[in-house]
Amino acid sequence: PPNNPNCSFRVFDVTESGAALRVAGQQWxxxxxxxxxxxxxxxxxxxxxxxxxxxxxxxxxxxxxSGESFLISARESELRQTLHDALKVKLTVASYRRYRLGGKFPNSNRVSADFVDPSIYIQDYLEELALAMGDAGFPRDVADYVDHSLLGGRLAAGSVARRRSASSSAISACFGAMDAVRLRLPRCMPCWQCLH
Incomplete structure (x- = not known):
């Protein structure tokens, strides 16, 4: 099972009236x-x-x-440059706002006196990115970029494997249907015997 020390950090404080505060970003x-x-x-x-x-x-x-758990280790600055900064450029301002990616990644100008562990913000950002990429309108080229740079091409590989599996199942079903038809047909003699 996956290691969840951060409890996936989709943590909210909920008031008696039902209003919710996202703890990671202090946003209502x-x-x-x-x-x-x-x-x-x-x-x-x-x-x-x-x-x-x-x-x-x-x-x-x-x-x-694609059903595969894996671990990567990365510097915060690499994640910022490769994901956060790159996606800010690759997505339109409207898309970036719509997918709620702004304000989630840790600020690079924070001082060491900040005792807040930045992992909660990185996890929140990655979870929002995962949700955004699941949206049908998410730009395919940006999804491919994230798949390559963060996920090592696992989404594309999983997609190919699923298509192959579906094709294999369809072909097997087709041949199975053809076998069923053959079993119902009477056996015929070779054509040269039919002529006699």
């Missing part, structure tokens, strides 16, 4: 998500490594794509 939830899409991948956990490497925070990120 004003409306429900307009996307009922299935997330394109799952974020199992994001854990900051205990020691910094060359002055950089490193994170162990456990993901699941």
């Amino acid at each position: 939830v004003e409306e429900c998500s307009d996307s009922l899409a299935q997330p394109a991948f799952a974020v199992c956990s994001v854990v900051k490594q205990k020691t910094r490497v060359s002055g950089h925070n490193h994170f162990d990120i456990e993901l699941e794509a």
Whole structure:
């Protein structure tokens, strides 16, 4: 089973009146998500490594794509450059806002006095990205970029495997139907025997 030390960090504080505050971003939830899409991948956990490497925070990120769980380790600055900054450029401002990706990734200008673990923000960002990529209107080229840069091509590979499996099932069903038809046909003699 996946490692979930952050409890997937979709954590909300709910008031008696039913209003909800998203803890990670300290944002009041004003409306429900307009996307009922299935997330394109799952974020199992994001854990900051205990020691910094060359002055950089490193994170162990456990993901699941196309039924395969895997772990990647990355510097915060690499994640920012490869995902956050790149997607801000690749998506339109309206799409970036619609998919609620703004304000979730940790600020690079925070001071070391900030004791808040940035992994909660990275996990929140990745979960929103997974949900956005599940939306039918999400740009295919951007989804392919994320699949390649974050997921190692697992979504594309899983899609090909599913298509092959579906094709194989369809072909098997077709041959099965042909066998059933053959069994119902009377056996015929070779044509040269029919002529006599």
